[in-house]
Amino acid sequence: MVRRIRRTSGPLDARAQAILRAVIEEYVLSAQPVGSRTLVEHYRLRVSSATVRNIFAELERAGLLTQPHTSAGRVPTDAGYRYFVESTADTFSLPPVEELMIRHQFGQVEYASEHWFRLAATTIASATRAAGLATPAKPQAARIRRIDIVGIQDRLASVILVLREGSIKQSLVTLPEPTDQDVLAAVAARLNLLLENATADDVESRLDRLGSPDAAQPEARVARRVGERLAMTLREFDVDKIEELFSDGLLNVMDAPEFAQSEKLRRVFSVLENRAYLGELLSTVAGAGRIQVFIGHENRPPELRDVSLVLAPYGRAGRAVGIVGVLGPTRMSYPHAIGTVRFVSGLMDELVDHLYS
Amino acid sequence: MVRRIRRTSGPLDARAQAILRAVIEEYVLSAQPVGSRTLVEHYRLRVSSATVRNIFAELERAGLLTQPHTSAGRVPTDAGYRYFVESTADTFSLPPVEELMIRHQFGQVEYASEHWFRLAATTIASATRAAGLATPAKPQAARIRRIDIVGIQDRLASVILVLREGSIKQSLVTLPEPTDQDVLAAVAARLNLLLENATADDVESRLDRLGSPDAAQPEARVARRVGERLAMTLREFDVDKIEELFSDGLLNVMDAPEFAQSEKLRRVFSVLENRAYLGELLSTVAGAGRIQVFIGHENRPPELRDVSLVLAPYGRAGRAVGIVGVLGPTRMSYPHAIGTVRFVSGLMDELVDHLYS
DNA sequence: CGTTAGCACTCTCGGCCTGAGAGTGCTAAC
DNA sequence: GTTAGCACTCTCAGGCCGAGAGTGCTAACG
Numbered sequence: 001m002v003r004r005i006r007r008t009s010g011p012l013d014a015r016a017q018a019i020l021r022a023v024i025e026e027y028v029l030s031a032q033p034v035g036s037r038t039l040v041e042h043y044r045l046r047v048s049s050a051t052v053r054n055i056f057a058e059l060e061r062a063g064l065l066t067q068p069h070t071s072a073g074r075v076p077t078d079a080g081y082r083y084f085v086e087s088t089a090d091t092f093s094l095p096p097v098e099e100l101m102i103r104h105q106f107g108q109v110e111y112a113s114e115h116w117f118r119l120a121a122t123t124i125a126s127a128t129r130a131a132g133l134a135t136p137a138k139p140q141a142a143r144i145r146r147i148d149i150v151g152i153q154d155r156l157a158s159v160i161l162v163l164r165e166g167s168i169k170q171s172l173v174t175l176p177e178p179t180d181q182d183v184l185a186a187v188a189a190r191l192n193l194l195l196e197n198a199t200a201d202d203v204e205s206r207l208d209r210l211g212s213p214d215a216a217q218p219e220a221r222v223a224r225r226v227g228e229r230l231a232m233t234l235r236e237f238d239v240d241k242i243e244e245l246f247s248d249g250l251l252n253v254m255d256a257p258e259f260a261q262s263e264k265l266r267r268v269f270s271v272l273e274n275r276a277y278l279g280e281l282l283s284t285v286a287g288a289g290r291i292q293v294f295i296g297h298e299n300r301p302p303e304l305r306d307v308s309l310v311l312a313p314y315g316r317a318g319r320a321v322g323i324v325g326v327l328g329p330t331r332m333s334y335p336h337a338i339g340t341v342r343f344v345s346g347l348m349d350e351l352v353d354h355l356y357s
Numbered sequence: 358m359v360r361r362i363r364r365t366s367g368p369l370d371a372r373a374q375a376i377l378r379a380v381i382e383e384y385v386l387s388a389q390p391v392g393s394r395t396l397v398e399h400y401r402l403r404v405s406s407a408t409v410r411n412i413f414a415e416l417e418r419a420g421l422l423t424q425p426h427t428s429a430g431r432v433p434t435d436a437g438y439r440y441f442v443e444s445t446a447d448t449f450s451l452p453p454v455e456e457l458m459i460r461h462q463f464g465q466v467e468y469a470s471e472h473w474f475r476l477a478a479t480t481i482a483s484a485t486r487a488a489g490l491a492t493p494a495k496p497q498a499a500r501i502r503r504i505d506i507v508g509i510q511d512r513l514a515s516v517i518l519v520l521r522e523g524s525i526k527q528s529l530v531t532l533p534e535p536t537d538q539d540v541l542a543a544v545a546a547r548l549n550l551l552l553e554n555a556t557a558d559d560v561e562s563r564l565d566r567l568g569s570p571d572a573a574q575p576e577a578r579v580a581r582r583v584g585e586r587l588a589m590t591l592r593e594f595d596v597d598k599i600e601e602l603f604s605d606g607l608l609n610v611m612d613a614p615e616f617a618q619s620e621k622l623r624r625v626f627s628v629l630e631n632r633a634y635l636g637e638l639l640s641t642v643a644g645a646g647r648i649q650v651f652i653g654h655e656n657r658p659p660e661l662r663d664v665s666l667v668l669a670p671y672g673r674a675g676r677a678v679g680i681v682g683v684l685g686p687t688r689m690s691y692p693h694a695i696g697t698v699r700f701v702s703g704l705m706d707e708l709v710d711h712l713y714s
Numbered sequence: 715c716g717t718t719a720g721c722a723c724t725c726t727c728g729g730c731c732t733g734a735g736a737g738t739g740c741t742a743a744c
Numbered sequence: 745g746t747t748a749g750c751a752c753t754c755t756c757a758g759g760c761c762g763a764g765a766g767t768g769c770t771a772a773c774g
Contacts, residue, residue, distance in 0.1 A: 033766090035765070035766050035767085036766075036767080037765090037766080047717075047718090048717070048718050048719080049718095049766095050717075050718055050719075050720095050768095051716085051717060051718070053766085053767070053768075054716095054717090054768095056767090057767095057768080067766090067767085068726095069724085069725055069726070070723090070724050070725055070726095070766085070767070070768095071723085071724050071725040071726070071764095071765065071766050071767055072725075072726080072765080072766070072767090073765085073766065073767090114527065145507060146505070146507055148503070148505055148517070148519070150502060150503055150519050150523065152523050152712060153711075153712075156711075156712070158519070158523045158525075160505070160517065160519065160525060162505070162507050162515070162517065166507065166509050166515045166529075168515075168517060168525065168527050170471065170524075170525050172523075172712070248630070249630075250626060250630065251623065251626055251627055251630055254619060254622070254623050254626060255623070259619060260619055261619070262611060262616060262617055262618070262619040262622055265611070265619055265622070266608065266611050266612070269607065269608055269611060270608055273605070273606075273607065273608055354510075354513075355509060355510075355513070355529070390737090392736070392737050392738085393737075393738080394736090394737080404746075404747090405746070405747050405748080406737095406747090407739095407746075407747055407748075407749095408745085408746060408747070410737085410738065410739070411739095411745095411746090413738090414738095414739080424737090424738085425755095426753085426754055426755070427737085427738070427739095427752090427753050427754055427755095428735095428736065428737050428738060428752085428753050428754040428755070429736080429737070429738090429754075429755075430736085430737065430738090
């Protein structure tokens with residue numbers, strides 16, 4: 001009450017904040033512009049609607065609310081949501097019941113670790129009733145743990161690469177000459193000896209030690225060829241792109257009334273389908289190392305201006321990092337979304353810790 | 358001309374067929390009900406619009422055309438498309454230019470065979486301007502080629518299973534006791550000896566020979582545990598479900614004017630998101646062994662009544678089979694879609710042949 | 715000085731009407 | 745069998761209107 005001297009700028013007083021919160025809460029539920037009268041009724045504010053209108057005007061001057069047209073109620077702006085999120089950031093935690101439900105869903109985790117991140121996306125989608133996003137945990141600076149070569153045809157082999165953290169990568173190699181399984185096994189043994197713990201750089205610098213393309217023994221020639229492929233495969237890990245982005249619950253987003261005209265939907269899907277921007281965004285989040293919220297226009301590509309993203313990295317920096325998050329309409333329950341994403345990323349941390357000891 | 362005696366049923370005469378084709382062709386382009394006059398103008402029919410109207414009435418009695426309302430033009434029914442597809446099924450081949458373009462796109466095929474089917478979906482999407490679908494080639498009756506065990510932690514190991522056709526499958530195993538890499542290697546060697554070429558059934562019947570859970574030597578106990586997991590993993594292959602369905606170009610479908618109201622879109626996406634029906638459909642197609650067309654209401658789930666599917670299996674029955682196809686509005690160019698899918702599935706056949714010698 | 719009641723004003727939205735346009739089916743003539 | 749002509753039907757866009765919602769302003773109040 002003391003602070004209400006400066007009207008046009010500066011921090012909002014407690015009452016204005018409360019009203020902003022109420023508007024956001026109401027709008028999240030109704031998806032309709034909220035008027036002064038309904039707000040007073042629903043939230044038992046101890047003032048009249050006229051007073052609320054004055055504060056509306058104040059909040060509008062501050063850029064936190066707008067009205068779609070003169071005689072409509074107020075709608076929060078992106079800045080309004082941002083203010084709301086900032087001013088209540090620390091209080092976002094999930095009710096124990098929900099934590100329990102999520103833990104329960106994770107109880108069904110499969111043995112194949114490749115499926116974990118999908119489960120995370122599905123869980124988040126059902127908990128937030130928005131779209132869940134997740135990428136697999138991707139090791140940074142991949143190192144070789146084991147190499148295996150399996151002949152497919154005379155001159156075709158499948159090279160299986162096990163990385164230090166247990167993930168695997170398969171690729172095909174055309175052999176310089178017909179080679180039988182014994183030779184391939186010998187080559188594999190040799191490569192395992194020479195390339196233990198190697199990174200992409202290491203492999204490349206040791207290529208010559210593997211053999212030359214026109215060496216005397218067939219082993220050397222094959223080893224050289226396989227080595228080249230290994231370097232390529234490892235390189236792909238270093239590149240800072242997302243391999244795979246799994247999403248679930250896109251239908252939830254389609255159901256939101258703001259996406260009734262399919263044009264808006266189209267924009268969102270176009271971003272999801274060509275992953276260029278998302279890759280960039282995700283690596284930003286991975287770099288930041290903490291949960292981040294992008295609201296409406298804060299997203300760089302205009303296609304995402306109607307939605308908000310809540311993204312959190314999981315895993316351990318330097319080992320393996322992935323992303324989980326929510327994509328929903330800007331009119332989403334940020335506390336709930338942030339709470340859910342934070343909790344799920346915590347669970348994923350545990351899983352990664354357990355796996356990558 | 359001779360046949361035009363029976364009007365209400367039976368085969369259509371040549372002129373009626375030509376007009377049906379013209380209506381379909383025009384409607385595919387314009388997405389608007391086509392009237393008798395425009396048809397005469399655009400297609401240089403050598404009759405007047407009144408005559409065309411008579412034939413329209415005939416086609417409508419046969420259930421091949423409808424009008425959305427009394428004074429609108431005609432629109433092909435699902436049965437109309439079906440008649441069209443049946444009566445011209447053999448003439449669907451792609452112009453050489455397009456074949457060349459597709460071949461070119463396939464030239465960029467990566468070394469990792471896991472990516473091939475994605476490329477197929479992408480290629481089909483861009484060629485047909487509809488959504489491309491593809492599943493990876495999945496071996497039927499999986500057989501073991503090689504087993505590899507990599508320790509992750511004291512009591513946690515990653516089991517890598519290479520199947521006869523070169524695909525790999527990883528899963529985690531919690532070991533009955535702390536085990537070091539040497540022991541794991543010994544177990545792997547033993548399993549490789551014992552389980553070469555084994556199916557899920559084989560593994561299960563030989564479980565006791567691997568060792569009992571409370572055998573004297575640690576190798577036996579670990580081998581038993583790993584064997585159990587292997588059996589589970591192999592079982593998953595036998596189950597007749599789709600592992601993965603990749604789709605590309607959904608945006609193309611969203612752009613079609615018939616999906617301007619997002620309700621129809623929603624229906625389509627709901628089917629794509631819960632894969633139950635598609636799995637069933639795809640295994641039907643794989644069983645049939647040839648290209649198949651499902652038009653609008655012919656699709657069992659009502660969610661797909663607004664779209665058509667053109668699906669073809671690829672690979673070799675008994676070895677590995679996958680699916681490629683198109684999902685588009687019922688108003689799609691069937692000749693082009695069928696031609697494209699047939700051609701791409703042929704290319705995939707070649708790739709599979711090459712790989713699974 | 716903040717709060718409030720009252721009131722005129724503005725804007726949207728749905729319903730209704732209307733005229734233009736498109737396309738049809740029928741009939742009678744060729 | 746084909747066609748010209750014509751009356752008829754239906755949709756669609758545009759304009760109009762009244763109801764309803766919500767506002768901003770002003771003047772009175774404590």
